[in-house]
Amino acid sequence: MPLYKNLSQVSWTILGMVQDPVQQTEPFVIGTYTGEKCPQRMRDFLRPLVDEVNSLNGQNVTINAASVRIDGFNTDHRALCLIKEVQEGSQLACHKCEAIGWQAHGGMVYPIEKGAQRTDAGFRELRYFGHHKEELVGEGENQRMVAIQSALVGINYIDMVEDFRIGDEEHLLHTGIFVNLLENLMKGNGREILPIEQRKLEKLNRRLMRTTLPCECSPRHFVPISKDLAQYLLNRLYLGNLMKYVGITFFKDAMQPELFDMFIRVYWGMSLLSSSYFRAHWPVAEIFFSQFLSLYKEKFGQISYKFHCLTHLVEEVTRFGPLKRNSCRPFDNMLNSLRHVVDRRQSALDQVSSTLLLREAAFRKSGNAPNFPLSTK
Numbered sequence: 001m002p003l004y005k006n007l008s009q010v011s012w013t014i015l016g017m018v019q020d021p022v023q024q025t026e027p028f029v030i031g032t033y034t035g036e037k038c039p040q041r042m043r044d045f046l047r048p049l050v051d052e053v054n055s056l057n058g059q060n061v062t063i064n065a066a067s068v069r070i071d072g073f074n075t076d077h078r079a080l081c082l083i084k085e086v087q088e089g090s091q092l093a094c095h096k097c098e099a100i101g102w103q104a105h106g107g108m109v110y111p112i113e114k115g116a117q118r119t120d121a122g123f124r125e126l127r128y129f130g131h132h133k134e135e136l137v138g139e140g141e142n143q144r145m146v147a148i149q150s151a152l153v154g155i156n157y158i159d160m161v162e163d164f165r166i167g168d169e170e171h172l173l174h175t176g177i178f179v180n181l182l183e184n185l186m187k188g189n190g191r192e193i194l195p196i197e198q199r200k201l202e203k204l205n206r207r208l209m210r211t212t213l214p215c216e217c218s219p220r221h222f223v224p225i226s227k228d229l230a231q232y233l234l235n236r237l238y239l240g241n242l243m244k245y246v247g248i249t250f251f252k253d254a255m256q257p258e259l260f261d262m263f264i265r266v267y268w269g270m271s272l273l274s275s276s277y278f279r280a281h282w283p284v285a286e287i288f289f290s291q292f293l294s295l296y297k298e299k300f301g302q303i304s305y306k307f308h309c310l311t312h313l314v315e316e317v318t319r320f321g322p323l324k325r326n327s328c329r330p331f332d333n334m335l336n337s338l339r340h341v342v343d344r345r346q347s348a349l350d351q352v353s354s355t356l357l358l359r360e361a362a363f364r365k366s367g368n369a370p371n372f373p374l375s376t377k
């Protein structure tokens, strides 16, 4: 994920986290790249990671008698396409299946059903023409386009399809589905879905301002929703808290019934996938998502890639565990904390490494702080 981006320098950081079924763990930094542009050759960026993972695998490292293996990769969609060398926004962009999208209304739209499942063998053999990125090789008459292989295939036990998550709750559900709901509610959609009336919006905001979230939430209060949604689009935590703690039923009186009837199905499915307690009912979530997609397509005529990803969410939760375990939130929090210590006028790499060493010393309470100057911020 990008650590930060300004006019002169970008920084990309690879984070890891131990999946411990008993206790909460924190992310740690595996590697950081800084430069004037994003890494041009992902193979070079990822090669040290692949070498280190293979080295650790060869040494049979264990934690509490459990072998250390990569459980999966969790990124946003753009970074996922980059590390897998997959074409972003193409007709064949789905990482999980061979569903074929098409151009409509200036964007790419996708079917509401899954296509044939992609396989690890198919990916490693570069069988998915139009899915893999391509590059020009050879000279003169021998020039031709060939598919680019991801450096991550160098980790031979990784499943290049199943081990890459596309169902992060924040990117898929909160900033994807839920923002779409709010946009439909606030701005309307076509002739049938009208924008929310001003008096209903004022009533909604009065109730929202009286709402206080549990003490483990931050922020514990909401700001009013406006028709431009500016605050809610800027602060993903507002969206997540609205979706998880307040819920869609809060908006029932303000919404047109057909809109509520459509989106409540995502909320039911999301609630079932939020805990292992409901594991026996997870297949029902797939039915709710399927009903939602059918209703949405019937009403609005098309679905985007994010909506198509809903068709794969239950299989992903079944593989990795409930939604919280799929979340990018701990990694985003870690990157945000690193952003606060990096002064953009100086080398980000030096600052990040010295900050990490200081944190490590503080964590171990060794008292031997490394001999690095502190960042000026």
Ligand SMILES: [Zn+2]
Pocket: 094, 095, 096, 097, 098, 099, 114, 115, 308, 311, 312
């Ligand atoms: Zn798909």
